[in-house]
Amino acid sequence: xxxxxxxxxxxxxxxxLVACGKKADVKSEGVMTHAEYVAAELDSEVVxxxxxxxxxxxxxxxxxxxxxxxxGAYFLYNMACSEEDFAKLTPGTxxxxxxxxxxxxxxxxxxxxxxxxxxxxxxxKAADATAWLGxxxxxxxxxxxxxxxxxxxxxxxxxxxxxxxxxxxxxxxxQDGDDLYFNVSLNGETYNFTVESYLCxxxxxxxNAVKNLKVGDVVDMEGFLYWYEGxxxxxxxxxxx
Amino acid sequence: xxxxxKKGLLGLLLVLLSCLFLTACxxxxxxxxxxxxxxFDESKEYEIxxxxxxxxxxxxxxxxxxxxxxxxALYPSIKVNLRLYTDYGKIYNDVITNISTGTTPNVCITYxxxxxxxxTGNNSVVPLDELFGNEKYGFGGSELRFDGPVKEEIVQxxxxxxxIGEHYYAMPYMRSTEACYVNKDFVEALGYELPEVLxxxxxxxVSDAAAAKAEDGTYLLNGQKVMIPFIYKSTDNMxxxxxxxxxxxxxxxxxxxxxxxxxxxxxxxxxAEHVKTGAFSTFKISSYPANFLNAGQCVFAVDSTxxxxxxxxxxxxxxxxxxxxxxxxxxxxxxxxxxxxNPKMIxxxxxxxxxxxxxxxxxxxxxxxxxxxxxxEVQIAYAGTEGYLPVTHKAQxxxxxQDYLLRCGEDxxxxxxxxxxASKLLMDNMDNTFVTPVFNGxxxxxxxxxxxxxxxxxxxxxxxxxxxxxxxxxxxxxxxxYRLDQIGKGKNLSGEKEDLGKLPKTAVILLVSxxxxxxxxxxxxxxxxxxxxxxxxxxx
Numbered sequence: 001x002x003x004x005x006x007x008x009x010x011x012x013x014x015x016x017l018v019a020c021g022k023k024a025d026v027k028s029e030g031v032m033t034h035a036e037y038v039a040a041e042l043d044s045e046v047v048x049x050x051x052x053x054x055x056x057x058x059x060x061x062x063x064x065x066x067x068x069x070x071x072g073a074y075f076l077y078n079m080a081c082s083e084e085d086f087a088k089l090t091p092g093t094x095x096x097x098x099x100x101x102x103x104x105x106x107x108x109x110x111x112x113x114x115x116x117x118x119x120x121x122x123x124x125k126a127a128d129a130t131a132w133l134g135x136x137x138x139x140x141x142x143x144x145x146x147x148x149x150x151x152x153x154x155x156x157x158x159x160x161x162x163x164x165x166x167x168x169x170x171x172x173x174x175q176d177g178d179d180l181y182f183n184v185s186l187n188g189e190t191y192n193f194t195v196e197s198y199l200c201x202x203x204x205x206x207x208n209a210v211k212n213l214k215v216g217d218v219v220d221m222e223g224f225l226y227w228y229e230g231x232x233x234x235x236x237x238x239x240x241x
Numbered sequence: 242x243x244x245x246x247k248k249g250l251l252g253l254l255l256v257l258l259s260c261l262f263l264t265a266c267x268x269x270x271x272x273x274x275x276x277x278x279x280x281f282d283e284s285k286e287y288e289i290x291x292x293x294x295x296x297x298x299x300x301x302x303x304x305x306x307x308x309x310x311x312x313x314a315l316y317p318s319i320k321v322n323l324r325l326y327t328d329y330g331k332i333y334n335d336v337i338t339n340i341s342t343g344t345t346p347n348v349c350i351t352y353x354x355x356x357x358x359x360x361t362g363n364n365s366v367v368p369l370d371e372l373f374g375n376e377k378y379g380f381g382g383s384e385l386r387f388d389g390p391v392k393e394e395i396v397q398x399x400x401x402x403x404x405i406g407e408h409y410y411a412m413p414y415m416r417s418t419e420a421c422y423v424n425k426d427f428v429e430a431l432g433y434e435l436p437e438v439l440x441x442x443x444x445x446x447v448s449d450a451a452a453a454k455a456e457d458g459t460y461l462l463n464g465q466k467v468m469i470p471f472i473y474k475s476t477d478n479m480x481x482x483x484x485x486x487x488x489x490x491x492x493x494x495x496x497x498x499x500x501x502x503x504x505x506x507x508x509x510x511x512x513a514e515h516v517k518t519g520a521f522s523t524f525k526i527s528s529y530p531a532n533f534l535n536a537g538q539c540v541f542a543v544d545s546t547x548x549x550x551x552x553x554x555x556x557x558x559x560x561x562x563x564x565x566x567x568x569x570x571x572x573x574x575x576x577x578x579x580x581x582x583n584p585k586m587i588x589x590x591x592x593x594x595x596x597x598x599x600x601x602x603x604x605x606x607x608x609x610x611x612x613x614x615x616x617x618e619v620q621i622a623y624a625g626t627e628g629y630l631p632v633t634h635k636a637q638x639x640x641x642x643q644d645y646l647l648r649c650g651e652d653x654x655x656x657x658x659x660x661x662x663a664s665k666l667l668m669d670n671m672d673n674t675f676v677t678p679v680f681n682g683x684x685x686x687x688x689x690x691x692x693x694x695x696x697x698x699x700x701x702x703x704x705x706x707x708x709x710x711x712x713x714x715x716x717x718x719x720x721x722x723y724r725l726d727q728i729g730k731g732k733n734l735s736g737e738k739e740d741l742g743k744l745p746k747t748a749v750i751l752l753v754s755x756x757x758x759x760x761x762x763x764x765x766x767x768x769x770x771x772x773x774x775x776x777x778x779x780x781x
Binding site: 042043100102158169170174175228 | 302560
């Protein structure tokens with residue numbers, strides 16, 4: 001019975017992808033599909049093939065990387081990586097990763113991983129996640145590269161109790177160079193978005209764009225659908241409309 | 242709060258950086274030792290930098306800013322630039338980078354463990370003994386423009402924690418310890434009565450009971466799908482305190498590593514046993530203890546007293562949404578003990594060091610500012626932002642601070658009961674606190690201690706077999722990862738020249754030969770000169 005259910009699910013997923021005009025990733029021998037990765041238990045070993053989309057940090061031979069294949073995303077936290085190899089992880093690079101599935105504050109990720117670079121290239125286009133906000137659909141796309149359109153910058157409260165468009169650090173206790181936090185609203189609901197300073201530091205366009213936001217600005221955004229005790233996108237691009 | 246997760250990543254770097262730093266310093270020109278000026282020269286302008294750590298807490302930021310404003314009003318010739326950090330690891334990393342380029346801050350919040358590494362740079366950190374005792378500008382000095390503490394008004398135990406080698410290289414700024422924040426309702430629901438001092442046996446037993454699940458996979462205790470009965474934020478502290486409580490070795494003061502022995506192994510087996518029952522996890526593996534405690538997903542949450550404002554149903558700071566909070570009574574107790582009659586707990590919290598500069602007047606200006614943050618105004622204000630304790634008796638005994646303590650629970654902000662109970666916990670246990678020996682590499686040993694717990698916890702969750710072979714491999718892996726065989730053992734802590742012991746015989750022979758050759762050369766030159774002179778005299 002279970003086999004039948006799995007077969008039906010696989011078939012429906014394949015049909016859905018065809019309907020979307022997107023080919024599913026074909027995996028090598030012994031490599032999980034994204035669906036198998038999603039179904040894998042926490043703390044179990046996972047082997048995946050995926051494509052680098054962005055790099056957050058490299059430190060002490062460990063890299064934190066946003067990756068995605070045609071079926072879904074994988075966040076690789078502190079993956080063993082030499083500085084030389086880190087330089088090779090340009091957007092689109094295909095890698096085979098072996099690690100453990102873990103969850104930290106709601107963020108499902110691969111930890112204690114190793115990788116090898118493979119032939120292949122894929123850069124994901126941002127999927128429009130605007131309509132998924134506030135729905136159960138959103139978490140199904142965790143860590144994917146997504147866009148949000150037509151959201152309005154809502155006020156945050158700074159250290160002096162004033163309403164501002166963004167904060168350095170989550171409560172305004174930080175300084176230039178720290179993570180930026182800002183609120184955006186849609187249909188009466190407000191969401192907290194972040195410019196992660198390791199991913200996009202204070203020299204980047206997005207960091208400075210957020211610093212220039214004003215409450216009430218209508219913005220389109222792109223970024224990675226990161227999770228921290230709820231949705232907490234790491235924004236990489238902001239366009240004021 | 243999320244950003245603080247980066248600490249784990251930074252922590253692993255410390256050993257590597259220490260080694261690189263040592264290499265970079267080899268042969269580098271250092272600063273001359275600081276010489277205390279007779280007078281502070283106010284005809285000059287000084288711009289000093291203060292690298293401070295805050296607990297991602299905007300009130301703390303504002304207190305630093307106000308302290309700077311007030312200080313600058315007293316000393317108009319000194320401008321203080323504030324740079325904020327949210328974790329000690331990043332400060333450490335940046336200081337090391339800046340020592341090699343000669344661009345250290347002037348005043349820096351830090352841990353003594355880290356200063357031990359900074360000291361490997363020649364005269365990079367100013368020994369404070371002379372400054373402490375200076376009649377004009379030292380503690381209680383005649384020329385100070387503020388009412389700071391005299392030396393005797395600083396808690397001696399906290400001050401002693403800043404002795405590295407034979408000198409004071411820091412002074413305490415704030416002190417905290419760890420507390421066990423307990424969901425008392427859960428303990429009672431499981432049929433237990435909360436003792437005044439927790440024992441490890443009690444915590445493990447209750448935690449195992451709390452891990453019981455219903456048939457549908459939810460936990461019987463909270464009806465939720467998530468429950469981590471016992472979660473520990475800092476596993477390095479966990480291991481260090483368990484060893485101390487058991488009177489088991491950790492390291493010598495000279496830096497000999499004594500972490501690996503039967504007691505450590507026994508403790509790790511115990512951890513493994515309770516990870517297996519689902520009773521235990523750690524911050525690095527799961528998330529912040531406060532998030533689980535406040536959501537009714539944890540019974541015992543061990544975290545710093547400096548994290549008390551995040552703990553409990555009415556916590557003023559939180560990372561989880563309001564709808565996730567559950568109502569419960571929070572008990573604030575000392576960490577679990579092996580011998581409740583003789584409790585032992587870590588003393589931690591920020592200290593301040595002063596970096597050396599070519600201009601001794603600039604160092605004096607830095608010292609004046611560093612000392613200013615020990616005034617009652619700064620001490621009492623900052624201590625009230627978290628479950629900290631002021632480091633001076635002058636502040637602790639002041640009417641203002643006593644009034645603050647007495648008003649415990651009056652509101653859920655300034656007088657938040659969990660926070661004030663956490664401060665009182667340390668105040669009542671100052672004599673029961675301890676620190677680990679400080680030496681070049683002690684920060685790595687600390688990280689290694691925690692990693693033992695983290696690895697065992699992860700391995701059990703991954704269904705690996707925890708046996709003697711596992712323990713042996715774990716010891717090797719951790720020793721190698723943290724380069725434990727390369728740290729400590731007589732590494733210089735003061736930048737002064739090291740006593741390297743007797744010269745090897747071959748070196749002695751070589752040196753004697755060289756000296757002999759030089760003597761012969763000189764004798765020959767002298768003889769040659771005299772002969773030539775005699776000959777020329779004969780020729781006249």
